[in-house]
Amino acid sequence: MFEEEAISAVLDLMEVPSRSGVYVLGCFGRYITVYSQQVRALNLVYALNQCSKLKTDTRVCVVGAGIAGLTAAVGAARLGATVQVLEKRPRVMGLQKGSTQRFLHPHIYDWPAFELESDSPGLPFFDWSASTAEDVVNQIDKEWAKELELNPRILPPIFSVSDVALENDDPGISDPGIRITWNEPNKGTQGIDFDIVILAVGFGSEMDVTGAQHGYWEDDRLVKVHESVKSCLVSGTGDGGLTDLMQLCIRDFRHDRIVNMFANDARSRSIGLELLQVESDYRGQPRKLSDYYQKLHVPHVQELLGSMLRKDTDVTLTGGSFLKIYGGKSSILNRFIVSQLMHLKAWKWVLGPIQFPLSRNSQNKFAVRFRAKDGIEKSFDILITRHGPETPALQFGFPDIWHECEDLAKRWRALPQNLDLTRKRLPWKDAFETVDDIELTPASKVGPIRLVAFDLDGTLLRANNYKWSWPLVWTFLGYPDSLRARIMAQYRAQRYTHNQWYKAWCDRSARLFKKKGLKRSHFAEITSSLMVTDGMRETIQELKARGVKLAIISGGIDVFLEEKIPDYKSLFDYVYINQFRFDDEGAFIGVLSTKYDFEEKWTAVELICKTEGFSPAQTVFVGDGFNDADVIGKGGRTIAFTPTSAEMTNADFIVHEADLRKILPFLFQESASNG
Numbered sequence: 001m002f003e004e005e006a007i008s009a010v011l012d013l014m015e016v017p018s019r020s021g022v023y024v025l026g027c028f029g030r031y032i033t034v035y036s037q038q039v040r041a042l043n044l045v046y047a048l049n050q051c052s053k054l055k056t057d058t059r060v061c062v063v064g065a066g067i068a069g070l071t072a073a074v075g076a077a078r079l080g081a082t083v084q085v086l087e088k089r090p091r092v093m094g095l096q097k098g099s100t101q102r103f104l105h106p107h108i109y110d111w112p113a114f115e116l117e118s119d120s121p122g123l124p125f126f127d128w129s130a131s132t133a134e135d136v137v138n139q140i141d142k143e144w145a146k147e148l149e150l151n152p153r154i155l156p157p158i159f160s161v162s163d164v165a166l167e168n169d170d171p172g173i174s175d176p177g178i179r180i181t182w183n184e185p186n187k188g189t190q191g192i193d194f195d196i197v198i199l200a201v202g203f204g205s206e207m208d209v210t211g212a213q214h215g216y217w218e219d220d221r222l223v224k225v226h227e228s229v230k231s232c233l234v235s236g237t238g239d240g241g242l243t244d245l246m247q248l249c250i251r252d253f254r255h256d257r258i259v260n261m262f263a264n265d266a267r268s269r270s271i272g273l274e275l276l277q278v279e280s281d282y283r284g285q286p287r288k289l290s291d292y293y294q295k296l297h298v299p300h301v302q303e304l305l306g307s308m309l310r311k312d313t314d315v316t317l318t319g320g321s322f323l324k325i326y327g328g329k330s331s332i333l334n335r336f337i338v339s340q341l342m343h344l345k346a347w348k349w350v351l352g353p354i355q356f357p358l359s360r361n362s363q364n365k366f367a368v369r370f371r372a373k374d375g376i377e378k379s380f381d382i383l384i385t386r387h388g389p390e391t392p393a394l395q396f397g398f399p400d401i402w403h404e405c406e407d408l409a410k411r412w413r414a415l416p417q418n419l420d421l422t423r424k425r426l427p428w429k430d431a432f433e434t435v436d437d438i439e440l441t442p443a444s445k446v447g448p449i450r451l452v453a454f455d456l457d458g459t460l461l462r463a464n465n466y467k468w469s470w471p472l473v474w475t476f477l478g479y480p481d482s483l484r485a486r487i488m489a490q491y492r493a494q495r496y497t498h499n500q501w502y503k504a505w506c507d508r509s510a511r512l513f514k515k516k517g518l519k520r521s522h523f524a525e526i527t528s529s530l531m532v533t534d535g536m537r538e539t540i541q542e543l544k545a546r547g548v549k550l551a552i553i554s555g556g557i558d559v560f561l562e563e564k565i566p567d568y569k570s571l572f573d574y575v576y577i578n579q580f581r582f583d584d585e586g587a588f589i590g591v592l593s594t595k596y597d598f599e600e601k602w603t604a605v606e607l608i609c610k611t612e613g614f615s616p617a618q619t620v621f622v623g624d625g626f627n628d629a630d631v632i633g634k635g636g637r638t639i640a641f642t643p644t645s646a647e648m649t650n651a652d653f654i655v656h657e658a659d660l661r662k663i664l665p666f667l668f669q670e671s672a673s674n675g
């Protein structure tokens with residue numbers, strides 16, 4: 001029953017009234033994220049399939065090759081439809097391409113409703129993992145290219161199109177389909193009939209009121225630390241404005257890092273629950289919400305943020321109403337962080353809105369007048385306006401349809417986030433992962449080894465009696481290793497999942513390290529007894545020359561890598577490891593714990609396989625210790641390299657000599673016998 005209701009709700013909120021077969025994919029939605037658009041896209045094609053509107057050989061046109069359009073296109077093709085994608089830019093995901101400063105995480109905006117258990121959306125395809133927007137685009141690009149190569153139901157996409165239009169029904173022709181016309185470079189006007197048209201055109205380009213502003217996804221210079229203090233004004237209190245406000249207040253700002261530092265401990269969980277309750281109790285009461293956030297003091301989050309404040313910016317926020325900062329429509333996460341920054345006096349507020357046109361004064365600063373202050377002028381070095389799109393993309397490209405959707409758009413606007421069924425997954429998982437998925441794996445890809453993943457400590461780095469990097473830090477700071485082992489055992493015994501106990505353990509260690517004043521400069525001494533394993537570089541070169549992808553999947557510490565293999569980023573394609581953080585003076589401030597140690601190491605292998613399109617059977621894991629043994633028997637091959645734990649001797653191949661080149665015979669001569 002739920003499924004039927006949800007299917008009709010999805011179709012009802014996406015079909016253009018009076019235009020049977022034409023759907024608008026999420027363009028009126030709120031709380032829009034890459035992930036929620038993927039879910040909407042899968043929901044739409046699944047719903048169409050379930051009510052028999054989309055089946056084998058249905059002709060589908062998808063307009064827009066952002067994440068929503070691509071997901072709808074692949075989803076529809078996997079359900080049997082023939083799909084044509086039309087895109088006005090010269091490539092897919094053009095909005096986020098090249099964005100190395102913005103970071104995407106599929107679930108970050110769900111906090112505090114969900115803890116951040118996973119870095120991936122967990123989708124049947126395009127299952128990217130959290131990273132910079134640029135890297136996420138690269139992940140999607142690879143999978144899209146593979147899909148195009150292997151799935152003949154997706155016709156070659158047409159880029160750089162203009163004037164895409166839907167022709168009105170011609171009453172003289174019986175059921176001709178929906179005629180789409182467009183202009184194509186070098187070909188001129190084209191027109192084809194389709195059964196279904198999905199308009200996935202997004203939200204439109206932002207206004208550039210300064211004449212020199214970077215779009216939200218374009219790299220700007222906000223993350224750069226300046227020598228002199230810059231006065232900065234952020235205009236806009238939506239998520240874009242609040243994100244830039246945080247970026248200007250916090251050093252090396254990234255949502256996921258901040259959230260990972262506080263979200264999963266018991267105190268923060270109870271704050272999270274309180275926030276959810278308050279948001280629900282005060283829905284539609286911006287004044288009460290605003291009062292609540294202004295009074296909300298969370299000392300441990302303030303302490304954390306306080307240690308990360310930038311010293312090179314003087315930040316002001318402005319907008320039409322102070323109430324909108326906390327009582328508006330932005331995410332709970334952003335409002336929460338911004339409220340704690342307010343208590344730290346990291347930013348100040350000036351009531352706007354700002355007046356146009358803008359000008360620059362004789363010092364080349366922005367001279368901004370604030371309407372609420374009767375046009376009083378203040379000057380700023382940096383001005384960022386996040387006022388939303390100039391004209392919504394749907395209105396710009398398809399004015400008739402925009403007009404026909406006026407009532408529909410109102411219904412979207414009135415929809416509270418928790419009642420928006422379009423973003424709740426329909427039960428489609430198996431629908432997209434059936435026979436087609438198996439057919440999509442090319443035979444040529446099963447066989448040769450495509451990925452070799454290495455443990456770090458004891459495998460790539462060695463020393464006498466060396467097992468692991470953490471004990472070296474503990475003992476350097478004067479803590480007995482027995483204390484480390486005892487605390488770690490306690491945490492392991494208390495929690496259910498790896499991520500729960502491991503992160504808690506790392507955080508506890510971090511607190512002890514901070515207490516003793518650990519510094520980045522200490523690591524030269526801490527790692528002084530370590531050497532890079534013999535034959536490491538030759539082995540890596542050999543594997544690279546054969547086109548094998550390389551990974552480090554380690555429960556060790558990134559600073560060890562920086563010290564001993566400083567060029568590791570150019571040697572390895574993927575590195576999963578605990579990341580130590582230091583402030584500008586080099587004092588240790590915390591650890592971003594890896595999610596891929598112990599029983600989760602195999603998860604990292606699977607993640608890489610998904611990204612690269614390899615089968616797990618084409619992977620080899622090389623490790624030595626007890627935290628590597630879980631990989632054995634999971635579907636790939638394993639090498640125990642000078643094993644230090646009994647469990648590792650169950651690996652497919654054992655190397656006793658401490659020379660990494662000894663793994664090569666196993667990798668490239670299947671007949672080799674155990675060394």
Ligand SMILES: Cc1cc2nc3c(=O)[nH]c(=O)nc-3n(C[C@H](O)[C@H](O)[C@H](O)COP(=O)(O)OP(=O)(O)OC[C@H]3O[C@@H](n4cnc5c(N)ncnc54)[C@H](O)[C@@H]3O)c2cc1C
Pocket residue numbers: 025026032033034035037063064065066067068069086087088089092093094095103104105161164200201202203204216239240241386393397398
């Ligand atoms: C300020 C801001 C901050 C954001 N922060 C985040 C964040 O932190 N995390 C997150 O997940 N999401 C974030 N988002 C949302 C994210 O940008 C969207 O979720 C995502 O881009 C939506 O994908 P889409 O495919 O629906 O639209 P788009 O990515 O906009 O893709 C639409 C495509 O349609 C094409 N197109 C448009 N009109 C036509 C036409 N007439 N003919 C042909 N092609 C056309 C466009 O060129 C484009 O390629 C943010 C958005 C903004 C504005």
